[in-house]
Each structure stands twice: as structure tokens, then as C-alpha cells.
Amino acid sequence: QVQLVESGGGLVQAGGSLRLSCAASGRTRSYAMGWFRQAPGKEREFVAAIGYRASGTDYADSVKGRFTISRDNAKNTVFLQMNLLKPEDTAVYSCAAVAQTPNLRDGSRWQYWGPGTQVTVSS
DSSP, X not given: OOEEEEEOOEEEETTOOEEEEEEEESSOTTSEEEEEEEOTTSOOEEEEEEOTTSOOEEEOTTTTTTEXXXXXXXXXXXXXXXXXXXXXXXXXXXXXXXXXXXXXXXGGGOOEEOOXXXXXXXX
């Protein structure tokens, strides 16, 4: 069984930065890890994903160039560095893990989820 717990959310001004962490318990080293977000009244959307070897990453167009996903397999932790934050980045950010999936951007295919952490960007 895999359990995920996010941390690092908070309130930040537009243009600022936050670093989210996702601590995983269980054997996630061979899993792809990802971040999704959901804003009030909106559907959950893909943010970023990283392969188990950390050699492959994927980003939503809306965050490309501003967000960076990384992982430390020795510590079973995944990070999301968020720079140049915008008010439209405000959402609950959730960490997810999956053994394998043909479509990393499809949240319905991910197996394990954390409870989420709130990120609020003020203008």
C-alpha cells in the first residue's frame, strides 16, 4: 500500500515561489509520480509528472517554464518547485503515484493520491 502526504502549500503573492513536497510511504521507487490541481468550481487538471528514473518529465502548458518537478528516490519524496506564481495557480495541489499508465495526463489512471495542500496566490 502506498500513502502520500503533501506539504509546503500556503499563501503567496503573485510572482512569488513555493516548493511543494510529497512524502511517500511504500515502494514508490518504480512508480511514476505526479502533481494535479483543482481550483474551486473547476475540474482536476494535470500539472506535472516524472518517471521513476527521473529521466522523463512532462508539464502542462500552463506551468511549463515556471514549475519544476523532481524526485529523491532515496527519501521517497517528490517535489514541485513553483516560480512566478499567478493568481490562476490558486488550487488544491495533490500528489499522485502510478505503477504505469499509457497517459500520464489522465488523472483517472493514477492509483494513489494524497489529501492535497492548498496553494493561494494573491494579486
